[in-house]
Amino acid sequence: xxxxxxxxxxxxxxxxxxxxxxILVSLASGPKHGYAITEDIALFAxxxxxxxxxxxAIARLESRGLIEALAAVDRRNPYRLTALGDKVLRxxxxxxxxxxxxxxxxxxxx
Amino acid sequence: xxxxxWLYPPRWRRRYGEELAALVAAQRFSIAGALDLLxxxxxxxxxxxxxxxxxxxxxxxxxxxxxxGEMAMAARAMLFRCAGCGPVLTxxxxxxxxxxxxxxxxxxxxxxxxxxxRLNNRYMEAMTPMAYLFPYLLxxxxxxxxxxxxxxxxxxxxxxxxxxxxxxALTAWIGTKI
Numbered sequence: 001x002x003x004x005x006x007x008x009x010x011x012x013x014x015x016x017x018x019x020x021x022x023i024l025v026s027l028a029s030g031p032k033h034g035y036a037i038t039e040d041i042a043l044f045a046x047x048x049x050x051x052x053x054x055x056x057a058i059a060r061l062e063s064r065g066l067i068e069a070l071a072a073v074d075r076r077n078p079y080r081l082t083a084l085g086d087k088v089l090r091x092x093x094x095x096x097x098x099x100x101x102x103x104x105x106x107x108x109x110x
Numbered sequence: 111x112x113x114x115x116w117l118y119p120p121r122w123r124r125r126y127g128e129e130l131a132a133l134v135a136a137q138r139f140s141i142a143g144a145l146d147l148l149x150x151x152x153x154x155x156x157x158x159x160x161x162x163x164x165x166x167x168x169x170x171x172x173x174x175x176x177x178x179g180e181m182a183m184a185a186r187a188m189l190f191r192c193a194g195c196g197p198v199l200t201x202x203x204x205x206x207x208x209x210x211x212x213x214x215x216x217x218x219x220x221x222x223x224x225x226x227x228r229l230n231n232r233y234m235e236a237m238t239p240m241a242y243l244f245p246y247l248l249x250x251x252x253x254x255x256x257x258x259x260x261x262x263x264x265x266x267x268x269x270x271x272x273x274x275x276x277x278x279a280l281t282a283w284i285g286t287k288i
Contacts (some may be wrong), residue, residue: 034133050143051133052150055126059160076129 008064008088019049019057024066024081024089031070031080034058061085111139117151119158155266156254199253207252214245236282240274247271 010017010024019041026032026040034054042048049057058079061067066085069077081089112131115123137143154160199207218241226234247267255263 034129035136038133050146050150051130051137052146052148052153054133055130056150056153056160059122059126059154059157063160072128076132 016057027081031078033076114147122154207249210249233282237278
């Protein structure tokens with residue numbers, strides 16, 4: 001079901017967790033359709049996901065209420081971040097930031 | 111490469127088909143891209159509940175968008191299981207699935223060992239994992255394939271069995287050439 005609570009963990013998406021995170025980051029700058037998301041991710045993360053992986057992740061994000069489709073433009077649906085998606089992305093980035101900080105601190109002391 | 115989209119379930123194609131086709135058409139053909147689509151198609155068949163939401167579906171104008179949202183959520187609630195989005199499994203399903211795997215493996219393993227000694231065949235030897243994998247496939251109607259029609263279950267189980275047999279036969283054949 002589309003769980004609209006704050007317990008969504010992208011890790012639960014298994015092999016789709018990485019594309020899911022990058023899609024959320026991409027949509028943080030505004031609504032985009034599939035092709036634009038792929039190009040954006042390729043630009044900022046230097047990773048190009050295949051269409052199967054991309055839409056596998058999009059379907060999961062949509063089913064969990066983290067993103068939503070807008071009205072179709074030129075036969076393509078743009079997607080945008082929902083409030084829940086925004087919250088989950090912020091939490092995830094904060095957690096990654098904390099891990100990065102700790103990792104860098106530990107590396108600096110060795 | 112757009113022909114690969116026909117491997118996706120009809121519901122998935124209705125929901126994401128056009129945009130996926132646009133994305134695929136914008137890319138050059140590559141083996142990696144084709145394999146990615148193939149894996150995506152398998153994933154879509156294994157998780158039928160993922161493509162329930164259809165923002166363009168306005169077929170029932172008597173239903174408000176809020177009500178549609180509630181209906182979609184209720185439908186998902188029935189179909190989804192955690193993030194895997196598979197079917198809802200009862201304790202009975204899990205028991206049935208586990209018993210099929212255990213009993214099937216317990217029966218097939220000694221039979222396989224006996225056949226190996228009798229036939230001493232390289233191909234037979236390569237297919238040893240089937241003693242576990244075949245009972246696992248037979249348990250799928252109580253797990254991943256629960257809720258699918260008997261025909262779909264039979265096609266998927268027979269198809270996967272043939273693919274595995276083909277794969278193991280291929281490894282045995284490669285073994286004879288090395």
